Every structure is written in structure tokens, then in C-alpha cells.
Amino acid sequence: MENLQDLFDKIMGTARNIEEGRVAAYIPELAQVDPSLFSLSMTTLDGTTCSSGDQGCFFSMQSISKAATLCFAIETLGRDKVFSKIGMEPCSEPFNSIMKLEMTSSLPLNPFINAGAIVLTGMFNEQYGSLAIAEIVDFFSRLMGRQTRGSLRINENIYRSEKATADRNRALAYFLHNAGTLSGDVEEALDLYFKLCSIEVNTVDISVMGATLASGGRNPVSGEELLSIDTVYIVCGLMSVCGLYDQSAEFAVEVGIPAKSGVSGGIVCVVPGRMGLGVFSPPLNKSGNSVAGIRALAALSRELKLRGI
Amino acid sequence: MENLQDLFDKIMGTARNIEEGRVAAYIPELAQVDPSLFSLSMTTLDGTTCSSGDQGCFFSMQSISKAATLCFAIETLGRDKVFSKIGMEPCSEPFNSIMKLEMTSSLPLNPFINAGAIVLTGMFNEQYGSLAIAEIVDFFSRLMGRQTRGSLRINENIYRSEKATADRNRALAYFLHNAGTLSGDVEEALDLYFKLCSIEVNTVDISVMGATLASGGRNPVSGEELLSIDTVYIVCGLMSVCGLYDQSAEFAVEVGIPAKSGVSGGIVCVVPGRMGLGVFSPPLNKSGNSVAGIRALAALSRELKLRGI
């Protein structure tokens, strides 16, 4: 893997010098992050991890949590229940569009838009009550092979900030509740949603998560069987079609592998049968995706023929 | 390849007995087709083809032509020109939505919706004038390795029927022309569009087209280098995100490989680095995709681990 480390270092070196994009600013905690941070990690199916850059640095999962949440949802509630209230369609509207909801009779188009993820946290609250957050954090920790590195933690500052500036998500949630799509207490569903967005990870964590999906459901670090193959197919299928907001098609062209991004600047990727990748660089393009992260993944995809050609 | 033929025959046997879906009826020529026809073909990168079912039977390309058209467009006009008037975004609206056009300032979301494909035929007319159709049919023929099997033909009955019942596409085209997105004569752009939809192929043809993309641009039957790797990345990327109308995300979950469908009942698929697939069965689901075709592809995808897992 020596050559691979060289490749990583080269790609990292080029990508971290890109001076484009702007760090997310909707909450102060995200705005304060150092924009020059960059980290890239890969975990192969034999459990080996290789990293480059500021690999220790943590960031909140934000929408990356939606992919992990979907894994948990299908495994614990079942595919039928999950997709009884959420669609399986691409979405060309912004991630927080209410208009689209009104046009689709309040059925969120897919689990990766905010409306869909909030419907899921409502289901978790119904199922697990106050234990929901602990159950989910435990699942996420195992998904990321945290058994030996300590459990994941919620960044309290980010959680409180998210909660305090959540008018748009609150509007979505009350709209969904009014339509009967979101069950239970609205504020509690939102609270759990904000907590999941605020879980802190690094690129090693998400590369292990990606590798777990890439292997067909078995965590290659811990050896634990976590996901059925059907769950993997669903999550990877949706990642490939709508994992990067309205830039999903462009990402499919430039990188061409299933992925899920978050506005903190992280992206998790799955190369089925081969590896998981995690990248982190805070400055975002107008779609809300990491500029340097995508650039690094595009280079890696071509160099390693990640899409098969 | 004996076992593969057995697998094909088994999958074909199961799929052709599915009694769901309805044959497209918007023009009489499509409505008259025998719904029990079924054909499945695979072409691997060594140029070998394997088929099962009514493999000789022909069908009009319909929207499958949009994938071949995009190949021709990028190769001859260049990526920049093509995407100066067309977006690269998923689309959750129906394939012929005008509403979406009005909301996006008349920029078709991608080249696989009717509006996008009509903008391309307008560009071809500007570039090639009356020679456009001959140029394109020649390109399509080479894409499908037709050198030894004779050039592709347009089904005149279908072409005339399409043209006579094209109010919706005509509305789209005049709307695009008004906005300056479609250049040149509107009726001539529509005429070329209908001709391309009416080109007749069989599943062997489209499996070779798929294999040409799967190989990175070299036709494995004729050995001709037809597409640059960048063209392949674009076409396959869009196929994976928006190749099956509003069922694209579900197809990504169930089958998980780049594909493009048409309302005649055909689907072309690409397994990068491995093979091309073509399937044909006329009865469609409500999204306009072949019911038995998708069922067969889903079975094949699992059996042959086409997505890598």
C-alpha cells in the first residue's frame, strides 16, 4: 500500500490548495472551522485503513447522518415501514423545499432530504422513546468500527445551535405533522434530528462506514455483520442517485460511485466490493458540497478506476 | 459460457411469464405489439454475445435513443456546447413536464428528458442540416456494431405516428424556442427527434451499445474506438441517476447499474468493465418502464453481482 499512500498524499496536496468555496455559515459553530483542514481516508475490505492530511480532526456528520440513519431505520423498522411514509425518488429541488412537499401530498421524495430524515426520527421516537438517541449512537458507533476507539459523541454546541436556528426545519416538521406524515411530538422529532446531525466523526470513521456498505454489510474492521444485503442495496442505490443534493448527477459523472455529503464538508463514499472512502474539507460549493472533497474523489476515481473503467 | 446461457434461459423463462404492466398505447403502432415478446442479450468485453428469448425481434428505440444521441452530441459538438443549454440534474418530474421548464428558466434539467433531447436535435440540424439524420444513423450503427449486420433503419409507420400525435412535444419545443434554448426551425428539430425515436433495434444491438460504454468507449465487436472516456463517464453517470424516468432511484436500488429505458419496452444497461445488456418486453409499469425487463435485470444483477456485491 506504499504507492497508495503516495497517491493519497499527492491528491491531498493538490486538493487542499484549492481556494474555492465557502464554509457553511448558517450556525456560528460551522462558520468558525478552519477552512484549510483536509483529510482523506480509505478502508479496504480487509480492514486496512490508509489516511492522509489532518486525519484526526473531527466534524459533525450533518447530512452524512442521513445515510447511517437509513441503515438503522431499515434494519430496525423494516423496509416496508420506512417507505410507507417516504418515497424513493430523485429530487431536483433544494434539500429543504416545502413546495415539493406540497406538490407530493406531503410524502418526502426520499430519506436523504430533510423532510424524509425528520419523518424517520419521528418513527424512532415512537419505537424507542427516550432511548432512541442511545440506540442510534450505539449503532452508528458499530457501523464505524468504533468498538476499540470509543463511542461517538454529540457536539453539544453544534446541537444547541442547530436547534436554535431551525425555523426552516421546524416549518417542514409542522407541515409534515399536519399532513399526518410525521407522527408523535414535532419538537422531539426535531430534537433527535438535530442530535444526529451533530454527531462528531473523522474521515476514518466514515471510511469504515463506507467499507461496511462496500462489503455487503459486514464491518471489515470489527468483523460484525451489521446490514443485510437488501439494506446495502437500498442505501447505496439512493446514495448514487441523490447523495449530493442537486449536484448528484454531476457527481455521478465526475466521480461515479455511491456517496453522501454533509454541509460540514464531509463525504462518505462506497466502492462496492472494494473499499469505503471518507473525505473532509469545509469550503462548500453552492450545492452545499465540499469543493476540494469532490476534486480529490474525482482524481482518485480516475486513478484507481473506482467505477470499473 | 454454458452456465450463463442456462441462467439467461431461467431468468427469461420466469420474467416472460409476468403478467403485469400495459403496452404503451399513445400511438397505434406501439399498441399493436405482441405483449408476450421477450428478449435478453449480453455482450461481454471480449465481443461475445449471448441471448435468450425472441432475440431477433425489433423494437423502436424511443428514449433509449437519448443515450446514443448524447454520445453523438458530446463526441461531435463537445461537452461544453451540449451542456450550455442543458443541465446535469436529476429530475423528479414526469419526462414531459413543462412546469419544470418554466421554473428552471427553460433550461432542460438533463439530456434524457424530452426537452433536453429536442434541444440536441436542434443543435444537430444547425450543425449538419439535412445530413443530420444520415450522420446519426451511421453513428448509432457503429455504436451497436452493425458493420456486419447492415445499417439501422427507421420504422416509417412509427415515425409518422409519433409526428402526428406530438402535441405535448410540440408544446415543449415551442416553449424552448420562445426562450431561446432551442435554435433553428422548431418543426425540423421535432422531425429529427421523432426519427431518432423510431430507429429499430433488437436486444443484441443495444447490448453491444452497452458493451461499448462498458469498455470505456471501444466497441468490443468491431474493435472501433468510438467514445472518449469522458463521454463514457458523462453518459453512464446520467444513466445511473436519471435513466429510468421517475423510477431511476428505485432502479438504482433494485438493479444498481447505469441504464436507459424506452416506452417500447427496451432497456440498455452498462456494467462498467464487464459487459453490456439489452432487454426487451413491451408491457410497462406506470413510470413507463418494462416490468419484466426490470425483473429480469434485478435477478441478473443479484446472480452475477453486477454492482460488485
Added chain:
Amino acid sequence: MENLQDLFDKIMGTARNIEEGRVAAYIPELAQVDPSLFSLSMTTLDGTTCSSGDQGCFFSMQSISKAATLCFAIETLGRDKVFSKIGMEPCSEPFNSIMKLEMTSSLPLNPFINAGAIVLTGMFNEQYGSLAIAEIVDFFSRLMGRQTRGSLRINENIYRSEKATADRNRALAYFLHNAGTLSGDVEEALDLYFKLCSIEVNTVDISVMGATLASGGRNPVSGEELLSIDTVYIVCGLMSVCGLYDQSAEFAVEVGIPAKSGVSGGIVCVVPGRMGLGVFSPPLNKSGNSVAGIRALAALSRELKLRGI
């Protein structure tokens, strides 16, 4: 006015026998009302009032309050401030559409849709703080010539019910707050909005309100000058274009005078230079307007040539 009383009684007799429409059921307090109640009142510019039917019966103002609220808003905040955050456009969407808001960059189309009225209660809270409700109830009372009949009251049961079942309005309000259109505390703006909807009136009250507008701003019962002519022009102009939700154009055809309806079954009308009218009958059509109320007003409009012909 003897003949007028006969006409009223005749129209009342016919209208109250209409067995169409359904009483509003979104809160229990509205659903429990006696559907056979009917009341019709007229106040002419000399201060005379004539009534027929169950003239004493009270009902909550609901959206009728929006017309009185707009009077108060323009008189106290000024036209410029009011229309800095709210448009002056007809609306063909439902009264609680969020889609429309998203398409108009969060500028409510007019002050008679819920979003517009909530923006106004936010402005009142900013201006008057906790005194807002007292100020407004006092103004409404004077608008309806309540000086000798005692001040208006809020129906506490209705207010509490509105507040408890307000997901859709809550979604609107958080959406508006997120966009910066609604200032101040969201829940307090909603609270004031629900209180104004819950103010109890009878048809005499609203006929005096109508007469005050019809006179150009002077309450013909109390003699008090309450509204400038510019305020009257604005309120009556909007009533004529968007006073009856998506039935406004049909009402302009059938009745042809400025009016504002509410889902409790009341309608206030203005016949400029002549009189104010109030009608009440709980069963509503699908647009949310009183079936028998509109029928009675249409008959009255033709009999008394209320639109001038």
C-alpha cells in the same frame, strides 16, 4: 324600510332552507355549531340597522378578522410598512399554501391569506408588545360601533382549540420567520393571530363594520371617524379581488361587491356609498365560504342592484 324588512325576511326564509355545505370541522368548537342558524343584517349610512333571522347569535370572526386587522394595520403602521412585507396580488392557491410562499421568496401575496395576516400580527407585537391584543380589540369594537353594546370578547374555547391544532399555520410562520418576513417571536405572533380569529361578533357588528367602510371611514352608528379614505380604498380593493379565498372571482360574478368571509360562516360586505351587510350561516362550500350566505347576498345584490346595475 318596511319593504326592506320584507325582502330580508323573504331572502332569509329561502336561504336558510338550503341544505348544502358542511360546517367547518377542523376544531371541535366550530363543528358543534347549529347548522340551521342564519342571520342577515344591513346597516345603512344613516346608521339604521335592519336584521332578519337569528340576529343575536354570535360566531368567531375567523378570516373576517383579516379585513379588520388590515384596517388597524394601515391606520397604525402606515401603508408603506404594511406592504413592505406583504404583496397586493390576487391568489389562486389555497389560503394556507406554503408552495406559493416558496415561489414568491416568502412575500405573502396579500394580507388576506394566513401568511399575510401572521406577518401583520408579528408587526403588532413588535409595536405594542403585550398591549397589542387590547389595542386591537378596542379598535375592532369601535369599527363595529360597539360603544353602546359593550366591547368585543374572545371566545376562549375557540382560541385554545385553534392554538392546539395549528400545525399548518405554525409551518407557515416558521417558514416566514426563517425568511425574515416575520419578525419577533413566532409563537407570540401565532398566539395573537389565533386570538383575532376567535373574537366573537354577530351580523349586526359586521354590518356596522361594512357600513364604516361604505361611508369612506366614518362609523355611521357612532359618528366616529375611524379610517382614512386611502385605507378604505385599499381594504375594499382587496376585498373585491381576494375576499373569498379561491372563490373570489365567482363571488365577483354572482354578488359583485367587496366582501370578506370566514370559515365560521360569516361574511361582511361593503356597498360603497350605500351600506354594510353582514350574513351568517355555518355550512360551507369546498372553498370555505358560507353556502346560504352567498345565496342570500346574490339575491340581495340583484334585488337592490347593489353593484349599480
Added chain:
Amino acid sequence: MENLQDLFDKIMGTARNIEEGRVAAYIPELAQVDPSLFSLSMTTLDGTTCSSGDQGCFFSMQSISKAATLCFAIETLGRDKVFSKIGMEPCSEPFNSIMKLEMTSSLPLNPFINAGAIVLTGMFNEQYGSLAIAEIVDFFSRLMGRQTRGSLRINENIYRSEKATADRNRALAYFLHNAGTLSGDVEEALDLYFKLCSIEVNTVDISVMGATLASGGRNPVSGEELLSIDTVYIVCGLMSVCGLYDQSAEFAVEVGIPAKSGVSGGIVCVVPGRMGLGVFSPPLNKSGNSVAGIRALAALSRELKLRGI
């Protein structure tokens, strides 16, 4: 009427000096008009006409024809047939919106948007065949008291220009035809629509048309009974709610009487029971309405208390 002439001259003098707005430029024939032209006419119910400004000058009816067309449609086809394919709703979208049509299942919201008017010309072609234009021009001529002044004429240059630059209307028409809302030949329906838009009138003509509506249907110049009172109620009702495109509510506030505008710069007004008004000044605001025309009408409305107060 001496004082009235003075008032007219004063208002005309003020309004014609307004240097705002831009002359419509979508066809060359409209763009070439002298922007300083201004004409104001009034016809009272005794048949007297009073004018000021360039009263002889002609302009094409454009959307003013939609009000006259609706008169003809209801009188000859009946209210039920007319409103079987067209709604009676206000419209907050632009006059040529296709989006709105797609959302309302292809039912044009009202007869004053292009889609609604084109559906009517399709009905006329079905009813009258090639005689339609002659029938309608004769009716329009009588509506405007042209018996002694010679029949109305179509401006051929404008008609041909409209027809040549009609992509947007063509898109609307094919969309409507596809949905079954527009019957018969699409191009013929468009042809008749363009002819009606190109009929030339002056402000005297349209003031007589307004007076005919104001009288309840009897042309006060010729004495001919042309419209039933029900037709008058429908046409005036729609004029008051949606006569000035998306500026209809603002016009109801500023002027407060039923009216219909056209992009040539003309506006016809109805003061029920009193008079008809016609104004013409080419420069338009962004809604497509005559700036100086509205200014003059607003002044006149206040001076003469046209809305009753």
C-alpha cells in the same frame, strides 16, 4: 359637461407628461408606436361621448379583445359551455404561464389569460368555421357602436407579426390540445386568436363598449340590446378580479372599477350604472399595463367618485 371636459383636459395634461414605462417591444409593430400618444374618452349612459387628447388614434385591442370575446362567447355559446373548459378563478401567475396549466390539469384559470382565450377561439372555429372572424368582428363593431362609424378592421401588419412570433402561445395551444381542452385545429385557433388581438380601435370605441356593459347590456349609442344582464355580471365580475394581469389587485385599490387592459396601452373601464371609459397611452409598467392610463383613471376615479365613495 363643460366642467367634465375641463377635468378630462387637466387629467390628460398631467398623465401624458409621465415619462415612465416602456412601449411593448415583442413585435416591431408595437415597438414603433409614438410613446407620447394619449387619449381618454368617456361615454355616459345617455350616449354622450367626451374625449381628450389624441382621440382619433387607433391601437390594436390585444388583451382588451378578451373581454369582448367573452361577451360574444357567453351570448352565442352559453355560460355553461364556456365555463366547461375554463375556470373562474383569479390568477397570480403571468398571463402566459404554462406551469399553472400543468398544475390545474390544463383547465385555464379564467377567460382573460391567453390559454383561456385560445380555448374560446377553438370553440368559435368549431361553431362557425371560416365565418367565425366575420361574426366576431360584426359583434365587436356593434358592441362599440360602430354602426355609423364603419366596421372595425384588423391591422394586417400586427396580425402577421403576432403570428410570426407566437412560440409561447403556440406552446400553450399545443399543450391545451394535448390535454383535450382545446378542440379542433391548433393553428386555426391560434390564427383566430391573433386576428382578434389585432383588431384596431380607438378610445371612443372602447368607451362605448364599456358603456354597453355599464348600462346592463344595452349599447347607449345605438340603442341595441346586446348583452343579457347575466353576461354583464360575469364579464364585469372577472374584469374586477383579473382584468389587469398580476396588477389586478393593485388596480382595484387605486382605481376600483371593472377594467381590462391590453399591451398596446389601452384600457377599457366600466362604471356600472354610470359610464364607460377608454384610455390609451403606450408606455407599460412591468405588469404590461399602461402607466399613464392607470394614473389618469386613478385621478378620475377619485375626482368623480367612480367607486361610489
